[in-house]
Amino acid sequence: MFVALRKNGDYVSLVEKWKRSDLLELRKDETFLCPACQSKVQLKAGMKKTHHFAHLKGAECTIKTEPESEYHLDGKRQLFHWFQAQGYDVKLEPFLSEISQRPDLLVVTQDRRYAIEYQCSGIDSALFKKRSDSYRQIGIIPLWILGAKWFKRMSTYSVRLSSFQWLFATSFNQPIPPSILFYCPNTSTFIKLSNLQPFTSSEAFSSIHFYKEDVVSFSRLIAPNKTTFPLLPLWVRKKHKWRANYSVYSTSNLATLLTTLYENRIPPSLLPAEAGVPLTSGYWFHTPPMVWQMWILLDLLLPLKVGTTFFFSSVMGVISERISSKDLIIKQLPLLFHSRYSHAVEEYLLFLVSVGKLTKLSNTKYKKIGELQIPSTLEGSLKMDEAILKKSGNSC
Ligand SMILES: [Zn+2]
Numbered sequence: 061m062f063v064a065l066r067k068n069g070d071y072v073s074l075v076e077k078w079k080r081s082d083l084l085e086l087r088k089d090e091t092f093l094c095p096a097c098q099s100k101v102q103l104k105a106g107m108k109k110t111h112h113f114a115h116l117k118g119a120e121c122t123i124k125t126e127p128e129s130e131y132h133l134d135g136k137r138q139l140f141h142w143f144q145a146q147g148y149d150v151k152l153e154p155f156l157s158e159i160s161q162r163p164d165l166l167v168v169t170q171d172r173r174y175a176i177e178y179q180c181s182g183i184d185s186a187l188f189k190k191r192s193d194s195y196r197q198i199g200i201i202p203l204w205i206l207g208a209k210w211f212k213r214m215s216t217y218s219v220r221l222s223s224f225q226w227l228f229a230t231s232f233n234q235p236i237p238p239s240i241l242f243y244c245p246n247t248s249t250f251i252k253l254s255n256l257q258p259f260t261s262s263e264a265f266s267s268i269h270f271y272k273e274d275v276v277s278f279s280r281l282i283a284p285n286k287t288t289f290p291l292l293p294l295w296v297r298k299k300h301k302w303r304a305n306y307s308v309y310s311t312s313n314l315a316t317l318l319t320t321l322y323e324n325r326i327p328p329s330l331l332p333a334e335a336g337v338p339l340t341s342g343y344w345f346h347t348p349p350m351v352w353q354m355w356i357l358l359d360l361l362l363p364l365k366v367g368t369t370f371f372f373s374s375v376m377g378v379i380s381e382r383i384s385s386k387d388l389i390i391k392q393l394p395l396l397f398h399s400r401y402s403h404a405v406e407e408y409l410l411f412l413v414s415v416g417k418l419t420k421l422s423n424t425k426y427k428k429i430g431e432l433q434i435p436s437t438l439e440g441s442l443k444m445d446e447a448i449l450k451k452s453g454n455s456c
Contacts, residue, residue: 061128062137063153064092064101064113071095074103074111075137075152083111095155096162097122110134123155123162124187131207132180135245136164139178139205142273143167159194166200167278173200178243179228180207188227189394202395203282204228208244211251214263217289219253221264223346226391229256232282235398237340239285248273254285257338259298260348261389265291265338291338292449299336300442302350303329316387317351320358332357332432333444337411337452344401346389353408355382361412362432369427375405414452 062075067090074083083105092113094101099121101113110133115121136152143150149168156162163175175195192202206228212220221240229238242251250271258264267289271281306314306328321328335357336350345352359378364370379401382388390401409426412418417430435441 061094061101061113061153062133063095064103065095065098066093067091073152074113075140078105078111080105080107080111094121095153096160110137123160127181129180131209131245132178135178135180135207135243138245138248138273139176139243140165143176143278146277148278156198156200159198161191161194163195163202174203175200177202177204178207179204180209182224183227185223185227185392185394189392192394202230203232204230204241204395205250206240206242208242208247208249208251211242211244213268217268217291217294218259218263218265219268220262221256221258222262223392226343226346227394229343229393230395231398233284236284238343238393238396241281243273250276250281252281252285255288255291256343257291257295258343258345258348259295259302261346264343265289265294265298295338296442296445296449299350299445300438302336303331303438303441306350314351316385317354317358321354324358324362326434329438330435330441332434333441333448334412334415334417334432336445337408337449339404339407339411341399341401341404341407344391344393344399344404346391347387352379352382352388355379355388356405356408357432361417361428364428366428366431369421369425372406372409372424372426375409376402379405411452415448416451 063071063073066072072092083103087103087105092101092103093099094115099115099119101115104114105111109130112128112133140150140152143165151166153162153164154166164178165176167174167176195202206225210225214220225240228240231238237254238256239252239254240256244251250273252269252271253266255267256264257266267285267287269285318328331350331354335354337353338349342349356375356378359382360370360375379388383390409418413420417428417432418426419429420426433444435444
């Protein structure tokens, strides 16, 4: 950390440039305390490393913060100066006694307060949620930025994202779909992922924007990104790959689906084209879209006779059961409140309406009006996948 308390109650901050000799002088006859837990901290004035304070070995702070690497300290300092340069009221490591939290930065704008957490090491999801909730309790918007070493690009429009990285998905302007922000102190660059479309549990299509710290403003950084990318051809190709190699994607929670498909005499490579389509809120499912959408078809829509009506609640019932039996997993997204996974389910039904398989009779009631077709060949399935996404006018 950069800020500590002196004996006289003043704060001392190491974020500005200090001469090492001055710090050594200061350290001689001064005691420094942690503003959060009031225990003694050490002033570390190294030759190479960023000057900082650290709790004594073995004496952990009562406030759980991440172990501070050089990378973290460097990023935090750069972010502090970045906000400062834009004229924001920004506080470094303020201790918020009412909730016993110490964010990296607190930024106050005209109408909002943001707690900036620059996270470079892993964090337990329960702790992540607890800290985020406590900020919100006192009217502060938590804004988590990931260290860019967590950024794993796979192709021009796709990234690797674990459940941990998904925790950071946040909607700066709710109800705009979420983004994930990274910061790299080595290149002074922000990376912003938006238009996130997960295809598997660890891979997602995404718009990827790079912003140099000295040219982008905070308001620009958190503004929605309107530009999208040509998702559909990428999606169709990826889906074709999945069909041909589904066993590669096979995980334990795919086993039940494969058995059920076998019982229904549907080869996994020949799932109906209606299973596995991109949806605006599709990110709610940790389970891949090929799988969760196929469960809705198997458990409810395939056995249903054309002309039969059903309620939205029946679909949600099917989902809930598959969640309890662990065939489906919902993502943990502690920073999103404007949306929930039922939105993804509803968007899926509306997709089926747009391709002529269902009609919507009322807010809660649907009718099956078309049979779902099982492709007969892999090549045929590719054409059907293309055709159905075109027909739906899918604009994801
Ligand atoms: Zn402490």
